[in-house]
Amino acid sequence: MRDRQHGTYVKYKLDACRCYPCCFADSQYRANRRRAIAYGTWQPYVDAEPVRQHVRTLMDFGIGWKRVAALADVPTGVLTKLLYGHPQRGMAPSKQVRPKNAIALLAIQPTLDNLGSAVSVDATGTRRRLQALVAGGWPQAQLAARLAMQPGNFGSIIKRPQVIVRTVRLVHGLYDELWRVDPREHGVDNQAYSRARNHASDRGWAPVGAWDDDRLDDPDAFPDWTGLCGTPEGSAAHYRHKIPCCGPCRTARATARRAQPTSKAAA
Numbered sequence: 001m002r003d004r005q006h007g008t009y010v011k012y013k014l015d016a017c018r019c020y021p022c023c024f025a026d027s028q029y030r031a032n033r034r035r036a037i038a039y040g041t042w043q044p045y046v047d048a049e050p051v052r053q054h055v056r057t058l059m060d061f062g063i064g065w066k067r068v069a070a071l072a073d074v075p076t077g078v079l080t081k082l083l084y085g086h087p088q089r090g091m092a093p094s095k096q097v098r099p100k101n102a103i104a105l106l107a108i109q110p111t112l113d114n115l116g117s118a119v120s121v122d123a124t125g126t127r128r129r130l131q132a133l134v135a136g137g138w139p140q141a142q143l144a145a146r147l148a149m150q151p152g153n154f155g156s157i158i159k160r161p162q163v164i165v166r167t168v169r170l171v172h173g174l175y176d177e178l179w180r181v182d183p184r185e186h187g188v189d190n191q192a193y194s195r196a197r198n199h200a201s202d203r204g205w206a207p208v209g210a211w212d213d214d215r216l217d218d219p220d221a222f223p224d225w226t227g228l229c230g231t232p233e234g235s236a237a238h239y240r241h242k243i244p245c246c247g248p249c250r251t252a253r254a255t256a257r258r259a260q261p262t263s264k265a266a267a
């Protein structure tokens, strides 16, 4: 795997890096795009530079300019002029573009659908989805078969920090299909069902219900096992429900204790 440079939107998005330079690059990217869209709505021609930057960023994501043109439904000539000009005729890259083209190009985002299938990305969301299905009683061998994968390959996906876009798409599809399906109604016997659930609980793999769907891919998100996770009441709730305490609850408890140094710490 090629190491991606910090301080880039690509690193922020594909490796889910949340270091300061990467977060800064993310906010720069958003600001550039927002500003360009705002100008494009009322001027006859708009400055080409923010649009060029946006297209270059897409290219950094492995989305070639021909593909960008096709996605935006903009003539390829607009893209070559924007990026390269016409050196043979001594023409520099465009200084201005038509708002229609600018808006169409700015609308293209490096989403999962647009990325090349071999691009490697952070595995957080993929891992969480697979772990949640196992926690729901789906044996890993069943999931591997449904993904047309070798069981060993499947096991390593759960451990790997990065996976390719193709795998991400497959796992998304599988998760959407199975997250609320009872495995026992689909050929999984009781024993295999319990074994999968125990395997997940031994490893602290969170079930579907502990996740906020919108945040499954967010590296900063954590599962809410108790409805109170991450709050000072969380650890007591774990105890009540007989669920091993989670990291955010341990941290919250420690912080609460430090804030009240005079009170006797409860065990």
Ligand SMILES: [Zn+2]
Residues within 6 Å of the ligand: 006, 007, 011, 017, 018, 019, 020, 021, 022
């Ligand atoms: Zn970074």
Ligand SMILES: [Zn+2]
Residues within 6 Å of the ligand: 225, 226, 228, 229, 230, 234, 235, 238, 245, 246, 247, 248, 249
């Ligand atoms: Zn918790």
